Structures are given as C-alpha cells and as structure tokens.
Amino acid sequence: MAAAAALRALRARLAGPRGAGARFSSAGFPEEKPQFPGASAEFVDRLEFIQPNVISGIPVYRVMDRQGQILRESEDPQLPKELVLKLYRTMTLLNTMDRILYESQRQGRISFYMTNYGEEGTHVGSAAALDDTDLVFGQYREAGVLMYRGYPLDLFMAQCYGNSRDPGKGRQMPVHYGCRQRHFVTISSPLATQIPQAVGAAYAIKRADANRAVVCYFGEGAASEGDAHAGFNFAATLECPIVFFCRNNGYAISTPTAEQYRGDGIAARGPGYGLLSIRVDGNDVFAVYKVTREARRRAVAENRPVLIEAMTYRIGHHSTSDDSSAYRSVDEVNYWDKQDHPISRLRHYMLRRGWWDDEQEKGWRKSSRRMVLESFSAAERLPKPAPQLLFSDVYRELPPHLRRQRGALQQHLRRYGQHYPLELFDTGGDPQNPGPEPPQI
Ligand SMILES: Cc1ncc(C[n+]2csc(CCOP(=O)(O)OP(=O)(O)O)c2C)c(N)n1
Ligand SMILES: [Mg+2]
Numbered sequence: 001m002a003a004a005a006a007l008r009a010l011r012a013r014l015a016g017p018r019g020a021g022a023r024f025s026s027a028g029f030p031e032e033k034p035q036f037p038g039a040s041a042e043f044v045d046r047l048e049f050i051q052p053n054v055i056s057g058i059p060v061y062r063v064m065d066r067q068g069q070i071l072r073e074s075e076d077p078q079l080p081k082e083l084v085l086k087l088y089r090t091m092t093l094l095n096t097m098d099r100i101l102y103e104s105q106r107q108g109r110i111s112f113y114m115t116n117y118g119e120e121g122t123h124v125g126s127a128a129a130l131d132d133t134d135l136v137f138g139q140y141r142e143a144g145v146l147m148y149r150g151y152p153l154d155l156f157m158a159q160c161y162g163n164s165r166d167p168g169k170g171r172q173m174p175v176h177y178g179c180r181q182r183h184f185v186t187i188s189s190p191l192a193t194q195i196p197q198a199v200g201a202a203y204a205i206k207r208a209d210a211n212r213a214v215v216c217y218f219g220e221g222a223a224s225e226g227d228a229h230a231g232f233n234f235a236a237t238l239e240c241p242i243v244f245f246c247r248n249n250g251y252a253i254s255t256p257t258a259e260q261y262r263g264d265g266i267a268a269r270g271p272g273y274g275l276l277s278i279r280v281d282g283n284d285v286f287a288v289y290k291v292t293r294e295a296r297r298r299a300v301a302e303n304r305p306v307l308i309e310a311m312t313y314r315i316g317h318h319s320t321s322d323d324s325s326a327y328r329s330v331d332e333v334n335y336w337d338k339q340d341h342p343i344s345r346l347r348h349y350m351l352r353r354g355w356w357d358d359e360q361e362k363g364w365r366k367s368s369r370r371m372v373l374e375s376f377s378a379a380e381r382l383p384k385p386a387p388q389l390l391f392s393d394v395y396r397e398l399p400p401h402l403r404r405q406r407g408a409l410q411q412h413l414r415r416y417g418q419h420y421p422l423e424l425f426d427t428g429g430d431p432q433n434p435g436p437e438p439p440q441i
Contacts (some may be wrong), residue, residue, distance in 0.1 A: 037116040055268040060311055061291060062281035066340055068348025072288075076289050079128075081355050086148075087128060088350060091120035091343050093368050094144045098316070100372050101160055102173075105320045109306075110160050112174045116141055118315035121342025122247050124148050125288025128311075128366075130215060130296060135186045135205070137198035137216045138177050139191070141247065141314075149182040152373060159377035166352065169393070170385040192222040195231030195244075199305075200402055203239035206303055213299045214242045215292075219307065220309075221252020223266045235305035236274040243295045244275070244307045247282065249314035255325040267309035275307040282310030283342040313340070350365070383426040387413065 034043055039116065063075050069077045079087075098115040099430065105113040116123065125143025130136075136145055145155070159177050168178065168186070178186025181408025185201075188194070198216035205212050222228060223246055227297030235242050246266045257425055263269065280291045288310055295306035304325035313336040319326045324333070391398060391406045398406070413420065 034270050052263060052314045055271060055327050056264040057323075058264050058267045058277075058279045058309075060279050060281050061286045061287055063201040063286040063290060064284050064345060064349060066345055066348075068345050068350075068352055070349075075290065077286050077293075079289070081353075083128065083160035084350060084355065087124050087289075088346050088356070089364065089368070090124045090127075090144060091285070091346065091365060092119055092150045092364065093372070094123070094147050095343065096365075097143075097147075097156060100369075100376055101157075102316070102320065104160075104376065105174075109315070110174055112320055113160065114140055114175050114319045115145055115316035118248055118336055118341060119247055119312045120144055120284040121346070122153045122245075122282040122288055122310045122398040125282075125285040126215070126217075126245055126308075129289045129292035131212065133183055134213045134215055134296065135195040135198075135201055137214065138184065138187055139194065139247075139342050140187050140189070141219065141249075142217045143175065143177065143372060144180060146177055146182060146184050149179075150182065151177070151179055151182060151184075153375035154378065155179075157375045158382070161382070161386060163258075163379055163382040164385050165379070165382055166385065169389045171390065192218060192225035192231075194218065195222075195225075195227050196234065199231045199235045199240055199242055200212075202235065202242035202305075203238050206239070206241055211300060212241070213296045214240070215245055215429045216242060217245045217247065217294070220246055220248040220250075220257060220266050221251060221255065223269070224252075224260060230277060232269070232273040232305075232307070240305050241299040241303050243292065243299050244305065245292070246307070246309045247312060248309055249282075249312050251314050251318065251324075251328075253318045253322060254324070256328075265309055265311075267307060272305075275305050277307040277309070279309045279311060282296070282312030283340055283345060285342055285346050307440070312342075315341075330348045384424055386425055386427045 031132055032043060034041065034374040062071065063077070064070055098113075098117060101110065101113045102115050104110050119141060123142050127145040127148035132149070136142075138145065147156075155167065156161075156177065158165035158174070160174040162168075162172075162174075164170075168176065172186075173189065176187040177191070178184060184193070185197070195216055195218060198214050202214035205214060216231070218228065232241070232244070235244070248257065248265060253258060257265070265279065267277045276295070278291055278295070280287050283286060291308055291310075296309055298304050298305050315333055315337050318396060347356065347361070387409060388406065390409070391402055395402070413422070
C-alpha cells in the first residue's frame, strides 16, 4: 500500500544514520534512544517537519468494475445466487421506498424525509457481512441496513408517519428508526453522538466475552466532530471489537469534502489513532461485503477496532429541507446517477451470470412498488398515537413536574378539545385515554 511505503520511508528518514558505540546514561538507559513514555522512535539531529501528505493516496479497494465484471477471480466473494438476489432486492426496494416517501413529503403528507440514493451498496454490502446479532449504531442514512435485517415496510412507514404503530410513538422526526429485536439502536439527530456510545457498547461486549461486534456508521462530515475523536481513541486504547463504517458521500449538507478536511479523507486518520484502516469503493457491493466481513472477523477475533471508509456519492438532496442545486451541478449528480451507481453495477453482474433478465426486472419493479404503496396507504389510514404517550417511557416513575404537565394537558383537552383534530388520534374518543401501546416488533 502506498501509504505504508510512505510511512516506512518517513521512519527511515527520521531515524537518520545510527550512532557508532552505544552510550549509556547514569540511569542505565542507552542514551541514543528516546526514553519518553509514549515514544517509540529514534532521535534525529536534522530539523524536519512531517509533511501532512505523508499518508496520502490511500487506494480504493474494489472487486467489480463498473460493468459488473469481477477484476480478480481470487477476490470474488462467490456469494450464492440467492444471497446476491437478496442484496439486489433490498437495494432496489430501499430505492423505491425512498422515491415514494420523498414524494409524500413533497405532497405534505409527512413532515420530513432523507433519501439514500446512490449509497445503497454501502448499506446492503455491509449489513450482509454482519452476524444477525451484531449491534448497529447508525447516523440517519443507513435505512438499508435495517431493511436487510428484515424490518417490515409497515414499520418504516409507521415511523415516518408517526402513527399508532410507530414503536417510537410518534415522538421523533421521520427516519429516526430503531429496533431492539434487530439490534439496531434508535437514531438520534445530533451528529456523532452514536460514536462514543457505540464504543462503550463494544467495550461492554468485550467484557462480557459475547463474541459479537458493534458496527458504527457515520458520515464523513460527522467525523469532524469531537465525539469521533473520543470514540476512535477510546476504541483503540480499550481494544474494542468495533467496526467504524464511514460513508464518505462527498458532502456534509452543502459543504463538499474539499472544504471539510486537508488530509487524505477519513481513512488516513486511522493510523494516527492506532486503528486498522481501509478504503473501499462503496458503490461496489461485493467489495463492501468483503471488507466489512474481514473487518468484523478481526474486530471480534483480535478485539481490534477497524476503520472503513466507503467512498460513495449522495445523489439525493441532503434532506427534504435542502435544495442541492444551490451548491452542485446537475452534471455532477448525473454522472453518479448514470455512470457509477451501485444498483446498476450489481444488475450488470447478475445479467452477466444469467441470474436476472429484463422481464424479472420489470416484474420486480412492479411488485415492489405495489408493496411499498400498499404499506404507505395503510400507514396513512392509521390514527396518530394518543397525546398522553408524550409522557411515557423516559422515567420508570413519572416525576412530579411531568405529572403536573400531563394533568394540565388533560384539562386543556377536556376544555378545548373541540379545537383540535382529536378524531385523528388514537384515543378511542376520550382524550384522557392513553390508547393502546404500539406492538413491539
Ligand atoms: C452536532 C450537530 N451539528 C450539526 C448538525 C446539523 N447537520 C445535520 S446532518 C449534517 C451533515 C452531516 O454530514 P455527513 O456526516 O457527511 O452525513 P451525510 O448527510 O452526508 O450522510 C449536519 C451539519 C447536527 N445534526 N448535529
Ligand atoms: Mg456526507
């Protein structure tokens, strides 16, 4: 690897010519070796700064070219047909769900949405490489991981609609999914907070000797947060079984990567923390699978944190609150949409193998769209959770100030209920009725 060679060259340069006979200090240490705690290098007698580009040009690992052709047979993960079809169906179903929920936000039916366009390969390739019980901490643009684990469309929709089936009881913005049964920790909006939390969980797993990994997803923008530093350093020093999965999609809202950092991306930071690190083509689902599988294996077998930087491109706007035409060209977006898309790359592969054809494509597009639309209209018909549920689930016993507020809400609704669309809420006609608990799936 070019970076490793550069580091070796740097080390040799800094070491300089060795002194002849070893001299010893009065404490008995050889004097030509630094004895500072935490330093493992040599003295030099020439002043030379370390260039910031000493780790640069970290290569991008890939398995397939853009036409879906395997580049080197020995790197082919040789996934069975059924698994490849599952990867493809999940990637395309996610894409279809995104289109429908994005449009529904545009029509005012839900308040907010974030699409995953162009990043499907990073989600599905990595999810497929994990064990089912590995604990996932996400940012907000990893819905494909949860979908791969079988999270039903009805619950994606319930969360985005905040209806009475939403396990979060309508108390979060859309796309803040979570599922205990699928080991997917609920998303929270403040960037990078999941990183130290994930490391803490990995440390607990290590202490319990549980043979599991934690996988922590984040964007390259979030990697500029202080929490990322804290997380990386804790993971390295506490030797935690964690895979840090950075989706480098080129933007943090409107800020392009060129304005986010001056080093060689996120992977270049890994050696500074003592993390095994690798960069992968995130639009090559097989490469993502292979890298994540090996990272997961080593994280668990060696109690070693690993940093993966998956290079991809955010084809959609940041969210429905953003208009990316204000800061990037249509040509740029079109390039990734038309020339280097993870879905078309995998489809090319499947077509070459004779595992897929145009008829199957048409049939699947139609039936998956129907599934999403059915879920979508069912979600829209369900009532909102009862207002009383605002107060549950944080404290085992409601503290006095919240009890007072709950009472005040009840009184208010009793007096002025006719001014609110209470018929849309799951109260059985009685605003004081907390309504049924949503099912836990
Ligand atoms: C602590 C904090 N600061 C700022 C924000 C606002 N914000 C939300 S998303 C985002 C960009 C994140 O970019 P990146 O991590 O690259 O993820 P991407 O959206 O590209 O997937 C920002 C600045 C936030 N949510 N939390
Ligand atoms: Mg980003």
